[in-house]
Amino acid sequence: MNEFEELRHWLLVFTFSLPRILATFTMMPVFSRQVLPGMVRNGVAASLALFIFPVVVVDAPVSDLTLISGLGVLIKEVFIGLLIGFGVAALFWSIEAAGFFIDNQRGSTMASSLNPLTGSQTSPMGILFVQTLNVIFFVGGGLLVVLGALYTSYQLWPVFSFFPRVEWDAVPYFLGILDWIMALAVLMAAPVIIAMFLAEFALGLISRFAPQLNVFFLAMPIKSAVGIFILVLYAGILIGYYNDELKKLATHFTALNGLFR
Known part of the structure; x- marks a missing residue:
């Protein structure tokens, strides 16, 4: 193998190493296109792929790949990256849903604004919760957990191996993640929602005995004040709970190892 063929071999191996990392970043709101432009995100993914390159390049059968098999490898790599990123994105989706539930209860869903992480419309409290989780994700070691899972996945599912065998338990597992998203959102928003419901119930009793009092205009500021106070x-318990859920991301990656071999 001359120098040109060796350089071509390395470039092809490096190219096949990138889709898994890029697909994972695509699913994660903290690495969305709104946060990291395309060129910057590709540069970050390429720099991370350099660490795994020595493992992938060993005995990489690039010369034996045809166009069809090469496309199959790329599709498989994107699929694995989406699986890894799905568990991380699910946590951000549940946090955003919790904030939306709170804003829906206090009647401020009309004040929706653009979420800078996802580029979608969401409630103000949802943006606050997602931004808080974003900080905890980087400070609390969530990025290290994701990178550890990514690098471990290259050993469990090598780049040039066949498509991982899918177990039938994968379907109820991913349906369980959707159930976990809603359960986590309701659980985190429940204390604030219950407090605002009690405040609204008290206003209803007041309007019963004082009909001349315009409770409709008082409801939103009072519920907002009660919600913010609660x-x-x-906040301390909620941030600690965020951190605990980030640490549990490792269990998602362990489960993927059992479902896709």
Whole structure:
């Protein structure tokens, strides 16, 4: 193998190493196109792929690949990257849903704005929760968990291996993740929602005995004040819960190892 063929071999191996990382970043809101432009995100993915390149390049059968088999490898790599990123994105989706539930209860869903992480419309409290989780993700070691899972996946599912065998338990597992998203959102929003419901119930009793009092205009500011007060008291517990859920991401990657071999 001359120098040109060796360089071509390395470039092809490096190219096949990138789709898994790029697909994972595509699913994660913290690496969305709104946060990292395409060129910057590709540069970050390429720099991370350099660390796994020595493992992938060993005995890589690039010369034996045809066009069809090469496309199959690329599709398989994107699929695995989406699986890894799905578990991380599910946590951000549940946090955003919790904020939307709170804003829906206090009647401020009309004040929706653009989420800078996803580029979609969401509620103000949803943006606050997602931004908080974004900070905890980087400070609390969530990025290290994701990178560890990515690098381990190259050993469990090598780039040039056949498509991982899918177990039938994968379908109920991913349906369980959707159930977990809703359950986590309701669980985190429940204390604030219950407090605002009690405040609204008290306003209903007041309007019963004082009909001349315009409760409709008082409901939103009072519920907002009660919700923010409970949220301030609840913030420490909520941040700790965020951190615990980030640490549990490793269980998702372990489960993927059992479902896709």
